[in-house]
Amino acid sequence: MQPFTTLAATACPLPLANVDTDQLIPARFMKRPRSEGYGRFLLHDLRFAEDGSPLAHSPIDRPERAGAQVLVARRNFGSGSSREAAVYALVDAGFRCVLAPSFGDIFSSNAVNNGLLPARLEEDGVEILLSWLQAGGQRLVVDLTECQVRADGLTLPFRIDPVWRVKLLNGWNDLDLTLSHAEAITAFAAADALLRPWAQLPAASGGRP
Amino acid sequence: MPARSMPASPAPRALFDKVWDAHVVLTREDGQSLLWIDRHFFHEGSHHAFAQLRARGARVARPELNIGVADHYVPTRTPGRSIPDAGIAGMVAGLESNAAQHGTRLFGLHDPRQGIVHVVGPEQGLTLPGLTIVCGDSHTSTHGAFGALAFGIGASEVAHVLMTQTLWQKRPKRMRIRIEGALAPGVSAKDMALSIIARIGADGAQGHAVEYAGSAVRGLSMEGRLTLCNLAIESGARCGMVAPDETTLAFLRGRPFAPQGSAFDSAAEAWMALPSDPGASFDREEVLMGAEIAPTVTWGVSPEDALPVTGRIPDPAATADAARAAQIRDALDYMGLRPGQALAEIAVDRVFIGSCTNSRIEDLRAAAAVLAGRRAKVPGLVSPGSSLVKQQAEQEGLDRIFRAAGLDWVDAGCSMCVGMNGDLVPAGERCASTTNRNFKGRQGKGARTHLMSPAMAAAAAVTGHITDVRPLLEGRG
Numbered sequence: 001m002q003p004f005t006t007l008a009a010t011a012c013p014l015p016l017a018n019v020d021t022d023q024l025i026p027a028r029f030m031k032r033p034r035s036e037g038y039g040r041f042l043l044h045d046l047r048f049a050e051d052g053s054p055l056a057h058s059p060i061d062r063p064e065r066a067g068a069q070v071l072v073a074r075r076n077f078g079s080g081s082s083r084e085a086a087v088y089a090l091v092d093a094g095f096r097c098v099l100a101p102s103f104g105d106i107f108s109s110n111a112v113n114n115g116l117l118p119a120r121l122e123e124d125g126v127e128i129l130l131s132w133l134q135a136g137g138q139r140l141v142v143d144l145t146e147c148q149v150r151a152d153g154l155t156l157p158f159r160i161d162p163v164w165r166v167k168l169l170n171g172w173n174d175l176d177l178t179l180s181h182a183e184a185i186t187a188f189a190a191a192d193a194l195l196r197p198w199a200q201l202p203a204a205s206g207g208r209p
Numbered sequence: 210m211p212a213r214s215m216p217a218s219p220a221p222r223a224l225f226d227k228v229w230d231a232h233v234v235l236t237r238e239d240g241q242s243l244l245w246i247d248r249h250f251f252h253e254g255s256h257h258a259f260a261q262l263r264a265r266g267a268r269v270a271r272p273e274l275n276i277g278v279a280d281h282y283v284p285t286r287t288p289g290r291s292i293p294d295a296g297i298a299g300m301v302a303g304l305e306s307n308a309a310q311h312g313t314r315l316f317g318l319h320d321p322r323q324g325i326v327h328v329v330g331p332e333q334g335l336t337l338p339g340l341t342i343v344c345g346d347s348h349t350s351t352h353g354a355f356g357a358l359a360f361g362i363g364a365s366e367v368a369h370v371l372m373t374q375t376l377w378q379k380r381p382k383r384m385r386i387r388i389e390g391a392l393a394p395g396v397s398a399k400d401m402a403l404s405i406i407a408r409i410g411a412d413g414a415q416g417h418a419v420e421y422a423g424s425a426v427r428g429l430s431m432e433g434r435l436t437l438c439n440l441a442i443e444s445g446a447r448c449g450m451v452a453p454d455e456t457t458l459a460f461l462r463g464r465p466f467a468p469q470g471s472a473f474d475s476a477a478e479a480w481m482a483l484p485s486d487p488g489a490s491f492d493r494e495e496v497l498m499g500a501e502i503a504p505t506v507t508w509g510v511s512p513e514d515a516l517p518v519t520g521r522i523p524d525p526a527a528t529a530d531a532a533r534a535a536q537i538r539d540a541l542d543y544m545g546l547r548p549g550q551a552l553a554e555i556a557v558d559r560v561f562i563g564s565c566t567n568s569r570i571e572d573l574r575a576a577a578a579v580l581a582g583r584r585a586k587v588p589g590l591v592s593p594g595s596s597l598v599k600q601q602a603e604q605e606g607l608d609r610i611f612r613a614a615g616l617d618w619v620d621a622g623c624s625m626c627v628g629m630n631g632d633l634v635p636a637g638e639r640c641a642s643t644t645n646r647n648f649k650g651r652q653g654k655g656a657r658t659h660l661m662s663p664a665m666a667a668a669a670a671v672t673g674h675i676t677d678v679r680p681l682l683e684g685r686g
Contacts (some may be wrong), residue, residue, distance in 0.1 A: 017536045018511045022648040027629050031296050034257060063367035074532055076511075078410040079445065080648060081627075082347040084257060084363035087393075095334050102412045105447050106347055127532070143435060163379060164238050174365075178373050181235060181243060185375055188234040188245055189271075196231070198468045198476030199247050199340055204273045204314040 001115045004169035007096055007142045009069035012060050013133040013150075019043075019073055020080035021107060025089045027081075038085060039092035060093075070142060072129050073100045079120070087114045097142045099149060099158065100124050112164045115171065117144060119158040126155065144169055197204025221486035223383050224452050225418040228358040228483065232341045234375060241377050241509055248325045249370045251313075251342040253282045253300040258345065259307045268535040269311040269645050271374040275302060277308035277315040278326040281629045283622040285592050290318055290620060297630060303469050311371075324595020324621040327351040327565035330592035331435065332595055334464025338480035340451040343370055348565045348645060350441040354434035355461075356453040356483050358418070359440065359441055364418035381416055381447040382492040385485075387423035395679040397566060397575065398433035398645070399662035401425065401497070402440035403505040403515040408439065411513040414446035417493065420485065421451050425499035431460040432571035433549045439566045442475060443512040443645060450486035507647045507660040512610060514554060514647070518665065518677045524548035543649055545637075552675050557658070558638040560589035560616070561652070562663055564626035567643035568594030570601050572663040572682040575644075577607045579612040579667035579681055584674035589616040589666075590632065592624040641669035 022038045029041040047058040054061060058070070071090070077100040078086060090098070097117040115200060119142065121129070129137075139150035144165060149156045157161045166172075178185075193200055234243040251258070251312040255277075256427070262268070269275055283290050284301040292298035301318050308315035316323050322333065327348055336352045342359035343349060345367040352359035359476045363377065370376055388401055406413070419441050421434070427439065432575035434451045458477050461467045468476045469633025483623075504622065516523075522541065525548065528534040546555065562568070562576050573593060591611045593599040599621055602608055608618045623630040626644040636655025643666050645652075647658040659675060668678035 015535070016539065017532060018513075020511075020646070022646065022651050026650050026654065027627050028295055030254065030629075031300055034260070045654055050654075055230065074417075074536075075447070076410075079511075080442075080646060081351075081360035081619065082345055082363055083254070084365060087363070102415055102445075104412075105415055106361050106363060109366065113363065113365040123532075151660075154305045161379060166239070174377050175369055175372065178243065178369065178375060178377070180535050184235055185243070185245075185373060189374070192245060196339075196479070198472060198479065199337065201248075201273045201314075201335075201466065204312060 001171040001173055004096065004115060004144050004168040006145065007069060008139065009096070010065060010067055010138055011070040011072055011133055011140050012065040013129050013130050014059050014071055014073040017074035018076045018079055021078055021083050021086035021104070022080055024078065024086035025083065029087035030083060030085050034088055037092045038088040039094070041091040042089035051181050064138065067094065069094055070097045070099060070140060071095050072126060072133060073098060074076065074126060075101040075123065077103050078111070079104035082106040084110045085106050087116055091116055099126065110166055113174070115168065117142065117168055118161065119149070119160055121149065121156055121158045126154040128157065221488040223485040223489040223491065224356060224357065224420055224450055224483055225383055226489070228339055228341070228356070229380065231339065232358070241379055241493055243375050244341055244378050246370050246374050246376055247274065247340040248330070250330060250342070250349070251275065251277050251367060252280050252326055252346065253304045253498055254345055255307065255367055256300070256303050257364035258371060261368035267372045267651050269313060269371045271279065272312040273314065274374060275313040275371060277304055277313055278329050279304055279316065279318045280325045281623045281627065283318050283323070284621050284630055285619040285624050285632060286617065294631065303535045312503055321596055324598065325565045325568065325623055328569060328594030328598065331355065331431070332464070332597060334461055334467030337461065337467060337476070338457060339483055341564060343376065347442045348439050350446065350449045351439040351565055352440040353441065353448050353450040354431060355457055356450055356480065358448060358450070360448040368620050381418045383420070384414055384417040384493040385420045385422055385491040387494070387496045388421070388425035388499050389423045389496065390425060391428065392425055392499045392502060395504055395664060395682050396502050397662045397664065398429055398436040400502050400505045403507065403512065403660065404497060404502045405495070406440065406444045406512045407505070407515040408497065409444055411443060411511045413553070414441070414444040416448055416562040419446040419449045421449060426451060427454065430571055431456060431502055432569040435569065440512070440645060453480045455460070490677050504662065504665050505663065508544065508546060508552060510543055510647055510649050512642055512645070512647060512660060514540060515660070518552055518675060522546050522548055522550045522552070552678060554674065556639070556674045557587055557641045557659065557669050559587050559640050560585070560666045561640055561642040561644065561654065562666050563590065563592035563594070563596065563624050563626040564624070564644040566645045567663050568598065569590060570598050572643065573607050574597070576663040576667040577610040579664050579671065579678060579684055581610050583614055583671045585615045585670035587670060589670050590619055591616050591619050592619050593622045614670065618628055625652055627651065634658070641666045641675065
């Protein structure tokens with residue numbers, strides 16, 4: 001995974017609260033394999049008409065926001081369904097960071113597992129940034145080393161779980177770390193089978209209960 | 210060091226702590242714990258995770274603890290449950306093929322026990338107190354009704370569980386929500402849950418493991434507790450839990466995958482030690498009075514937009530907080546409603562009774578109690594939570610009540626809650642729905658959803674508009 005340290009990029013305002021994952025990617029697109037790219041499904045129904053033509057009032061397709069890598073939104077971003085496809089859609093559309101006052105817990109873990117930074121700003125910090133962007137503000141710097149957003153002389157601190165910060169800074173993947181603990185896992189499972197016999201299940205027989 | 214090998218600590222522990230501590234394989238210096246996962250359920254949406262396994266040439270580590278269930282894309286009203294749409298058929302076939310290739314358990318489309326994963330798990334006794342349970346579905350919180358630690362995960366985490374039967378987690382904070390006293394007639398677990406979300410917000414419990422407690426919760430059946438914990442995620446909670454008690458044991462005894470005979474008795478002994486110790490501490494506590502909870506419906510596009518059915522649509526102009534006012538305006542615009550409108554005036558175009566929130570036998574009975582001897586003024590779909598629930602409902606004659614009322618009685622699956630199988634609410638139409646999310650486009654592009662209990666959805670069917678169910682229940686059971 002690509003490490004995230006400091007990002008200088010165009011930011012896009014999305015002044016909405018409760019942008020749930022059903023809005024981030026409507027369910028009907030989730031049958032597609034990821035290899036096709038999920039970027040065009042991002043916020044699909046806010047961006048495209050029934051016939052697939054772009055809507056003039058799409059919040060993220062304004063020409064001055066072309067190439068944006070940072071999204072600024074209101075509270076409870078990514079709430080709802082656990083669909084990681086919501087993060088795929090953001091990442092495949094070029095986003096590397098979302099700034100919001102709060103995030104759905106499952107969305108946040110999914111984001112970090114895909115190198116997307118879910119940075120929590122205070123509510124008034126988000127309102128300041130949204131006003132600045134809506135007044136024509138364009139590029140900002142997201143500094144994960146310092147946990148700061150900087151734009152036009154403005155400096156706003158953000159919060160991120162320290163474990164997730166380290167993981168993003170290094171581009172770490174959980175799986176390799178876990179596999180290095182294989183012995184501890186095997187030992188736990190063996191001891192547990194004796195301690196909690198009621199929690200065990202007999203062997204499955206391939207595709208049947 | 211694994212918590213279980215530590216000497217008994219005098220500090221009182223909460224239900225959550227006891228289940229968490231029993232599953233810690235190891236804890237890193239930074240506080241992340243590697244948790245053992247007792248049960249992993251997967252549905253058709255797991256194709257992204259299985260693709261990750263294929264890319265690594267990896268196998269499922271513990272096939273017997275991984276259980277496939279066909280629910281999200283399954284048809285509900287075709288003869289022989291055939292699937293005309295090739296894309297949808299491919300999703301169901303993909304699930305069955307991944308289960309077969311990796312030797313996991315599977316409740317496939319044609320299994321007589323097929324149903325919604327969060328209905329099938331408890332019904333089969335695969336869900337037990339004290340277990341860790343995960344699934345690539347946010348409503349996995351449902352299983353917490355048994356005192357399990359159960360939560361939804363994303364595809365990368367699903368792949369991690371498939372390959373290692375473990376998951377890295379940060380210990381969440383603890384929150385207790387007590388609902389005290391008795392519920393009034395016509396008020397259900399759904400109304401409790403919506404009232405809680407309206408009170409604390411759709412992100413009110415973020416970062417917290419919630420324990421539901423208090424006499425009103427103790428008084429709920431397992432079906433009611435499942436509904437309550439199902440909606441924990443709609444308040445942002447990591448998970449919802451109810452302590453196991455006699456109600457839990459009575460439900461589990463004799464279930465196919467639960468321990469049997471003397472093994473059940475020794476398991477029950479372990480389970481009855483799980484409830485929070487007296488004096489266990491919580492980071493946050495909320496208390497609601499059961500008697501103050503009315504039948505509750507949503508009017509907006511977030512489950513937090515919920516009010517008693519006797520209420521009126523809020524006025525953004527009278528809302529001091531500018532961001533909240535903008536949110537209300539946006540919601541009313543999408544929902545086609547106006548400020549000050551009485552909720553009970555809102556006409557609906559159809560009803561849906563089903564989903565992992567409200568499709569169990571008790572839910573169907575509650576809807577049937579309102580519909581018996583009455584006709585629905587609008588079309589509607591009743592989809593039982595599992596094929597076994599369907600069978601039981603038919604034995605009880607509930608299907609005849611639904612059909613006689615003019616509603617469609619269909620097969621089990623996620624159906625119109627999420628529309629992946631093609632059961633959709635047309636754009637602009639308004640649906641009284643027993644589901645969990647009134648998000649924009651959730652039930653179909655442009656669909657307008659009002660969340661409510663099964664009894665309230667049945668009442669809306671009878672009158673054609675959002676209706677207080679209580680007068681309709683007078684003189685009935």
